[in-house]
Amino acid sequence: MNLLKLPVKTMSKKKMLLYFVLFVLLLLCFRLIWLSYRVELGQPKVTQGVMDLQKWRLDDKRTISLNGDWEFYPGIFIDPNEDKTEAALSHNSFVKVPGSWHNDKNVMDSPYGYGTYRLKVLVKDSSILYGIRIKNINTSFRLYINGELLHEMGHPTETKELNKAVSIPYTAAFHTNSKEIDIMLHVSNFQASEAGGFTNSIKFGTTSAVMKEKYLSESMQLLVCFIILLHLIYSCVIYILGFRKIEVVYFAAAFICTIVCVLSDDDKLLFTWIPIDFEWSSKIMIIAYVGVCLFLTLCYKAMFETAKSKKDRLFAIICSIYCVVIAVCSLDAFIYLRYFLLFVVLVPILYVPLFALRGIVQGKDGAFLIFLSGFALSMNFTIGGIIKTSFWFDMPYYPFDLIISLICLASYWVLKFFKVTYRAQTLTTKLTQADKVKDDFLANTSHELRNPLHGMINIAQNVLDESKDRLESQQKKDLKLIITVGQRMSLLLNDLIDVTLLKEKAIRLNKQDLSLQAVATGVLDMLRYLTEGKQVELVMNVPASFPRVMADENRLIQILFNLTHNAIKYTHEGEIVLDAEIRQGIAYVHVKDSGVGMDEETVQRIFQPYEQGDVGLTGSISGLGLGLSICKQLVELHGGRLEVQTKVYQGSTFTFTLALEHNEINSLMLDQGNSSFEPAISQSSNDNPMLDSSLNDEDEAWYRCEIAQENRPRVIAVDDDPINLKVISNMLPSGHFNLTTVTKAEDALKKLEDGEWDLVISDVMMPNISGFELAKKIRSKFTISELPVLLVTARTRPEDVYAGFIAGANDYVMKPISYVEFKSRVHALINLKQSVRERMLMEAAWLHAQIQPHFLFNTLNSIASLSDSDPTRMLRLLEEFGNYLRISISEKNLQRLVPLEHELDLLRSYLYIEQERFGDRLVVEWEIPDNISIWLPPLSIQTIVENAVSHGILPRSSGGTVKITFKDEPKHIDVIIQDNGIGMSKEKLDKLLDDHTYHTKGIGLKNTDRRLNQIFGQGLKIVSRSGEGTSVSFKIPKMT
Incomplete structure (x- = not known):
């Protein structure tokens, strides 16, 4: 079914309401599921400055939020290496974390100031590598673990003048020699007016759990940025390609601002990459949010309203002035001015769905999708923005509202594209029909005008001839002019007729x-x-x-x-x-x-x-x-x-x-030595004026240039008549082809086992085995593209031609053989074979270059884990991994044959990586004779070994052994890859190399089998039993 031929029907209001309710439920379900996954319930709390985790099992999946009553010393920085002084004890109090220290007026009455947070964490295992993640502390801190300074963010001081504010997330890992971990933070805040101290939970756990939570949060933000970046790119491409609509510009600007918003909020990745002070990082985030609100509002409105209103200009002016004021004002003024952002955010929350609803009422295309997109965006602003900035500072980052909004937006553009394409196709069909009607009209009109026009010319010519003596000089000139103009008009009418004939390819030339x-x-x-x-x-x-x-x-x-x-x-x-x-x-x-x-x-x-x-x-x-x-x-x-x-x-x-x-032409051909081809040309072709002009420049160059011996196509010609073979030999000169002639089909079949061939030319009528039967036997081993077959026949009736194609022939030529036709067909079939060969080489290289993501990821993980435990092994693994990648994408993989050492280099690197990953589960045994020197198809052995490891050994929990053996025989080398893995059933084994079945896991083996068959005449031999293992072998002929 062609979607472009289906006009999109207008949706009823009841369906829209139903879909909207389902859409809202979907958004709520996504958010609740996300919060249930991210919000930790039932975790222990900090009590009187102590977090007891001795009975709590710390794993690598979840972190612990250090929430509760922390010990707090307002207005003093306690020395972590000294016991508590009486002055410090007199200042001792407890504050809720997360939360501002001024929430309890008895502790501090202002968010500005400084103090010391302290917590004791009791753990049951002191040998674990622990991690801590501090997402946001206003606005600078020093972190001590067991009295040792672990990190300083900004520069916390007792005075505003010396204080340096930096507020970006921090994650660290640390060792402890005690089951009691003393966490102390010196915190100062002289910049943030809304809260002092912790505004987010501090996460604690194993290093793996802490880093996993960090990477999840950051990856979600990067995913959103990547999706937005894709939309930004296609918006720019659409604009550059000619869709010069103002809403596209607004969209691009909104996408840029949204990326800045995502990267400057939550984990503040932008300021992690680019060091920016507290003041400007806060201003950039506010300005970016204002830009999102402004451009989204203008964009959504431009989709449904062409004329700009005064409200639009007023809103744009207000946003512009607000951004300028934010940029130039002091930090003290900025603290109060930023609250105006709440009013700016309300504009797209209220007006974007309103514009879309108006478009739905007006019946505009895609308005419902824009409404859903705007609603999801409004929910993201409302819940993710207002709620988070107002009272739930610790709310986890939630990306799906924004992603769903972008999906709806992309669906709108796709729908619009399909509609435009459908309209374009409809118009194209109508224009094509109108064009044909026009051509028919012009052709018919031209036919109708030719007769009267020729009558006028004949009459004028007759008057000129008959009344020549009675006409004045000017009259004669006028009559001659009429005749000349008539002749010109006749040629113009012929042009109109020729247009139709050329379109129908009905013009035939009469060359002379x-x-x-x-x-x-x-x-x-x-x-x-x-x-x-x-x-x-x-x-x-x-x-x-x-x-x-x-x-x-x-x-x-x-x-x-x-x-x-x-x-x-x-x-x-x-x-x-x-x-x-x-x-x-x-x-x-x-x-x-x-x-x-x-x-x-x-x-x-x-x-x-x-x-x-x-x-x-x-x-x-x-x-x-x-x-x-x-x-x-x-x-x-x-x-x-x-x-x-x-x-x-x-x-x-x-x-x-x-x-x-x-x-x-003939003299030129004789000068260039083509007279030797004359016996192959039929008598009828000598009278054909198209004989030599039918070959284009490329064809003639292909036949007249000497070809290197190793690059000449290998052709077998089969005919029981030696004279016919001589004719074919003359037409396929040795400078261009490696031609082998045989008089029996049986001999041809034997020759096919000797290396790779490019074309078989066979007579149809032969004793014992006919050309049809020979084609069938060839097709049982080679596909129609792997080895083309050209039949030479004296009969061209439909049933004869059909029989040849059913038998497996690619093409046919008729006796007596036409020189030009024969060369063209041979050239075409050889090009087909060579193209297939190149495609198979490209396929093998492409298949191997598609390194599976989990293999790449696991190898990098292995390198990362060894960097701490065993740097020497890590360097070796890194070297082998680099060698594996280099050989995997090497240009040698596009060659027909490569040296054995090239294949073994790749294989050794692959097996070393796998052995590092799986240790004793994978054992490799080698049997390679000394001084062995063979050439074989690239990526052949490695593909088989990788298949044995991935699908034979590793599925077994106990692992197994892969044995790679090279046996030196008199005429060939046997290559055997054995494993004692899970093996295969007979049914699966029968389907593995079957070209009529498709299995993703068997693509590489099929490609290897086909290439071995093409080059050496025989492919893979596979023996396997379920539960006992598999043996894959093939033979490489020795070079003579």
């Missing part, structure tokens, strides 16, 4: 040897009347001695007439020159003018039907714009090409090519 000079002279004489009253001279520079050309006389006149007429129309003064020259045995005909010329844009379209030059340059709109289009197509029918060289106001030169007469 012609005098170019005579034809050109007649055309100039026919058009000379058009230069009367203009300072234009028609110049003939084609000499009478110019060699004769092969062309259809009427079509050559038509080409020259159209080109010259076009030159006259665009030339107001100067000269128009017809010239010709010979280059490499081909006639080049030039029509030069000194007219107005053309620009590049005009040149690109002048050869299209009904296209004309710039009317401003010619001052005329005469003609139908068919002449140059017909000229181009007629020249191409002659086997030539039409080109133009031009510059504005410097004239134009149209050049087309024609073949010389037969005698000239």
Whole structure:
């Protein structure tokens, strides 16, 4: 079903309401599920400055929030290495964490100030590597663990002047030698007015759990940024490609601001990457939020309202002034000015859904999707913005409202694209039909006009001839003018008819040897009347001695007439020159003018039907714009090409090519040594004027250039008649082909086992095994693209041709063999085989280059884990991993054969990585004879070994052994890969290399099997039993 042919139906209001309710429920469910996963319930609390985790099991999945009553010393920084002094004990109190220290007025009455937080954590295992994550403390702190300074964020001091504020998340790992962990923080705040101290929970747990929570939060924010970046890119691309709508600009600006918002809030990744002080980091975040609100409001409104209102301009002015004031104001003023952001955020929350609802009422396309997108965005602003900044500071980052909003937005653009495409297709169909009606009308009109036009010409000619003596001089000129204009009109009518014939490919040429000079002279004489009253001279520079050309006389006149007429129309003064020259045995005909010329844009379209030059340059709109289009197509029918060289106001030169007469072509062929091919040419083909012009330049170059021995296609010719084999040998010279001839089909089948072949040419009627049967036997081993078969037959009736194709033939030629046809078909089939070979090499390299994500991830994890425990092993693993990646994407993998050492280098690196990952579960045994030197297809052994490890050994919990053996036999090398893994059932084994089945896990083996079959005539041999293991082997012939 074609979606583009289905017009989108308008949704009823009841369905919209139902979908909206479901959409709201979906958003709520996502948020509740996310909060249930991120919010920890039932965790222990800090009591009187002590967190007792001795009975709590710490794992690598969850962290502990150190929430509760922390010990707090306001207005004093306690030395972590000294016992509590009496002064400190007198200041001792307890405050809720997370929360501001001034929430309890008995402790501190202002969010500004400084103090010391202290907590004792009791754990049951002192050998674990613990982690701590501090997301936000206003606005600077020093962290001590067991009396040792672990980190300082900013510079906490007792005075505002010396205090340096930095508020970005911090994560650290630490060891402890005691089951009692003393956590102390010196905190100062002289900048943030809403809260002092902790505004978020401090997370504690194993290093893995803390880092996992950190990476999850950051990855969610990066995921949102990546999705927004994709939308930003396609918005820019759409705008650049010509969709110059203001809403696209608003969208792009909103996306940029949204990315800044995401990166500057929550984990504040932007300020982790780019060090920015507290003041400007806060200002950048506020300005970015204002930009999101402004551009989203303008964008959504622009989708449904074309005219801008005063409210839009007022809102834009207010936002702009607010951003400028925020940027230039002091930090003290900024603390109060930022609350105005709440009012700015309310605008898109209220108005974006309102604009979309208005579009739904007006029945505009995609308005419902925009409404859903705006609603999800409003929920994100409301819950994720207002609630979080107002009272739930510790709310986890939630990305899905924004992602769902973007998905709805993308769906809107996709829907709009489909609708535009559908309308375009509908219009294209209508225009095509109208174009055909126009062509039919013009063709019919031309046919109807030809008879009266010819009658007028004949009458005028008759009057001129019969009344010649009685007519005055001016009357004779008038009658001659009528005849000339009538002849010109006749050619124009022929153009209209030819348009239809060319479209239907119904024009047939009647080529003959012609005098170019005579034809050109007649055309100039026919058009000379058009230069009367203009300072234009028609110049003939084609000499009478110019060699004769092969062309259809009427079509050559038509080409020259159209080109010259076009030159006259665009030339107001100067000269128009017809010239010709010979280059490499081909006639080049030039029509030069000194007219107005053309620009590049005009040149690109002048050869299209009904296209004309710039009317401003010619001052005329005469003609139908068919002449140059017909000229181009007629020249191409002659086997030539039409080109133009031009510059504005410097004239134009149209050049087309024609073949010389037969005698000239034959003499050129004899000079180039092609007379040896004559016995292969049928008698009927000698009379064919298309014989030598039917091959294009590329074909002739392919046959006339000597080919290196190793690159020559290998061809087998089978025929029981030696004379026919001699004919084929003459047509396939040794300089271009490695041709082997046999007289029996049985011998051909044996030869196919000797290396790789590119083409089989077989006679149909042969004793014992016919050409049909031979094709069937070949197809049982090779596909139609792996080894093409060309049948030579004396019968071309449909049933005979059908039988050949059913047997597996790719193509056929008819006896007596036509030289040109035979060469073309051989060339095409060999190109097919070579293309398939290249595709298979590319497929093998591509399959291997698709390194599975879990393999890459696990290898990097292994490297990371070894960096702490065993740096030496880590360096070795890193070296082998780099070697594996380098060889995996090496250009050698695109070669037909590579040395054994190249394959073993890749294999050793792969096995070393796997052994590092799985240790004793994977054992590798090697048996490689000394001084072995063979060449084999790239990525063949490695693919088999990787399959054995991944699908044979590793599924077993106890692991197993992979044995790689090379056996040196007299004529070949046996390559055997054995494993004692889980093995395969007979049913699975039978399907593994079957081309008619598709299994993702078997693609690499199939490719290897096909390449071995193509190159060496035999593929993989697989023996396996379920639960006992698998053995895969193949043979590599020794090079002689």
